Amino acid sequence: MSAVAVIGAGAAGLIAAAEAAKNGNKVVLIEKNNKVGRKLYITGKGRCNITNSCDLSTLIANTPGNGRFLYSTFSRFGSREIVDYFEDLGVETKVERGNRVFPKSDKAADVVDALYDNIKKLKVKLMLNTSVIKIKCKDEIKTVTCVSDGKRFELEFEKIIIATGGLSYPKTGSTGDGFKFASDMGHSVTELRPSLVPLIAGEKWIRELQGLSLRNVSVKLIQNDNKLFEDFGEMLFTHYGISGPLILSASSHIRGSDFDNMKLMIDLKPALTLEELNNRIKRDFLAHVRKNFSNALNDLLPGKLIPVVVELSGIENNKPVNQITREEREKLTFLLKHFTVTPTGPRPIEEAIITSGGIDIKEIDPKTMESYIIPGIYFAGEIIDVDAYTGGFNLTIAFSTGYTAGNNV
Numbered sequence: 157m158s159a160v161a162v163i164g165a166g167a168a169g170l171i172a173a174a175e176a177a178k179n180g181n182k183v184v185l186i187e188k189n190n191k192v193g194r195k196l197y198i199t200g201k202g203r204c205n206i207t208n209s210c211d212l213s214t215l216i217a218n219t220p221g222n223g224r225f226l227y228s229t230f231s232r233f234g235s236r237e238i239v240d241y242f243e244d245l246g247v248e249t250k251v252e253r254g255n256r257v258f259p260k261s262d263k264a265a266d267v268v269d270a271l272y273d274n275i276k277k278l279k280v281k282l283m284l285n286t287s288v289i290k291i292k293c294k295d296e297i298k299t300v301t302c303v304s305d306g307k308r309f310e311l312e313f314e315k316i317i318i319a320t321g322g323l324s325y326p327k328t329g330s331t332g333d334g335f336k337f338a339s340d341m342g343h344s345v346t347e348l349r350p351s352l353v354p355l356i357a358g359e360k361w362i363r364e365l366q367g368l369s370l371r372n373v374s375v376k377l378i379q380n381d382n383k384l385f386e387d388f389g390e391m392l393f394t395h396y397g398i399s400g401p402l403i404l405s406a407s408s409h410i411r412g413s414d415f416d417n418m419k420l421m422i423d424l425k426p427a428l429t430l431e432e433l434n435n436r437i438k439r440d441f442l443a444h445v446r447k448n449f450s451n452a453l454n455d456l457l458p459g460k461l462i463p464v465v466v467e468l469s470g471i472e473n474n475k476p477v478n479q480i481t482r483e484e485r486e487k488l489t490f491l492l493k494h495f496t497v498t499p500t501g502p503r504p505i506e507e508a509i510i511t512s513g514g515i516d517i518k519e520i521d522p523k524t525m526e527s528y529i530i531p532g533i534y535f536a537g538e539i540i541d542v543d544a545y546t547g548g549f550n551l552t553i554a555f556s557t558g559y560t561a562g563n564n565v
Contacts, residue, residue: 157181158314160565161300162280163288163334165192167551168537168558169319170271171241175562176317177278184311185280186302187329188287193268194328195321199551200256204264206247207238207555208548209255215552220408221351221543225517226553229525233559235552241559245270256548291316291337293530315532315565317525319558322511322538323348334539335514341530344516346541350508352404352550355420357397358498361464365393368460369400374426377406377499379418385409388426398497404509405546407502415501422495424457434489441477441485448474457492465491510550514541524564525557534561 158181162173165187173185185192199205208218215230216223233241239249239257247270248260259266275282283304290301300311320334335345369392377385385406392400398420406420425433437456444452450473453462466473469488471480505511515535519528525540527533536558544550 158565159312160184160315160317161186161298161311161313162317162319162562163300163337164319164321164329164537165189165282165284166195166319166321166329166537167193167271167554168561169317170275170558171555172317172319172534172536172558172562173280174271174274174278175559176565177275177280179563179565181315181565183278183280184283184313185275186283186286186288186300188285188333189329190285192272192282192284195325195330196268196271197264198325198328199264200258200548202264203258203262204267205256205258205546205548205551206242206249206267207235207257207552209235209239209251209257211235215549218547218549219542219544219553220411221512222517222541223544225520225522225540225542226556228523229556229560230552233556237559238552238555241555242267242270245274254547288333288337291318291341293341293533296532298532315534317534317536317558317561317565318539319536319561320539322514323505324350324508324511324538326506330511330538334535338515338535338539341527341533343519343527343529346513346516348505348511348513350502350505351408351512351543352509352546353407353505353507354394354399354503355397355403355407355499356501356503358500361467362393362397362497363395364464365460366395368393368458370422370424370458372426373402374423375402375406376421376423377409377418378421379416391422396503397499401546408512408543408545410499410502415499418499420497420499422497424461424492424495430489430493433492434486437485437489441480445478447477449477449480450474452477465495468495509546510543511538512543514539517541523560525561526564534565536561 160176160181160183162185177183250260286304292299298313318334321330323332371390374388389402391402525534537554
């Protein structure tokens with residue numbers, strides 16, 4: 157039996173603490189917040205997308221950030237095992253579009269409560285409102301310096317699991333503490349970047365579309381004529397650029413910070429071919445034959461989008477529709493199928509759903525999550541340089557690495 161500290165009571169830390177305690181260790185879970193699972197509460201828009209119901213190869217394929225590193229841990233504790241784990245804790249689940257797994261109740265709080273009840277049942281000592289400020293390793297003893305209620309004190313352990321998260325959503329406690337601890341121990345931390353993040357756009361007219369949500373559109377992210385991403389769904393215009401599910405997914409396909417020659421093409425009418433859309437516009441113009449151009453688009457486009465489309469089309473807004481030429485109509489048709497936005501960069505990492513980058517995977521044993529540099533130090537969750545697409549894959553990483561670390565202390 158070992159004295160084990162788990163630092164961070166998020167998704168990875170809660171499951172790591174439970175598994176370590178299950179194996180007979182004396183476990184202390186240290187959390188800087190006043191409650192556990194702060195970030196879990198807001199995942200999946202408050203519904204908590206626990207995992208993705210898919211096979212091992214699909215899990216790895218959807219983890220572009222060092223997915224192969226997770227082969228062993230996903231093999232032992234993948235999607236099916238995660239679902240079974242929560243069902244055993246009393247959380248019934250359901251599968252939705254894209255194989256996303258949610259609690260049947262649609263409440264993230266039920267997931268947090270189940271994990272919290274589990275650590276209580278396993279007699280994990282929980283220390284809330286306690287910040288770790290330093291970890292010192294000497295031989296087999298790890299000394300953790302903490303601060304709580306303004307008082308500084310030290311605790312000694314034989315093993316430590318660091319599950320402090322990344323840099324995204326700092327209000328939930330993810331402020332990068334773990335990266336400093338690891339760096340001080342001699343670990344390498346790769347470049348930290350935002351992922352699953354809204355994008356800034358270069359167009360001046362973008363502000364005119366602020367608050368406009370588009371559903372059932374298709375987007376294609378292209379750089380230097382290479383297609384990086386394509387999907388169908390929902391997106392949102394903001395005062396700075398673009399956001400929403402499609403854009404967050406697209407952002408995770410941008411590896412690095414190079415946005416040169418990048419463009420995002422939006423097909424506003426993906427259900428129609430160019431010819432079908434051209435015919436639809438022709439019918440609309442006939443139906444509104446006495447109207448001017450800008451007033452003849454109300455059946456085709458959201459009101460907020462019309463002035464921008466009119467401007468980009470090059471057609472005078474007060475031109476009678478019966479005077480619009482075939483060439484002008486075809487240009488409008490093409491514009492609606494290739495509505496282009498120019499991404500110039502991501503929003504700050506604080507606004508990202510996850511952090512890309514972290515503890516270098518070359519310095520972590522993939523079978524145990526133990527440090528190759530400092531024996532007895534383990535890592536779990538977002539602090540590791542692994543990241544995935546949306547759809548439950550990032551929580552799968554957190555639960556899986558937490559489970560592995562907890563079972564190997």
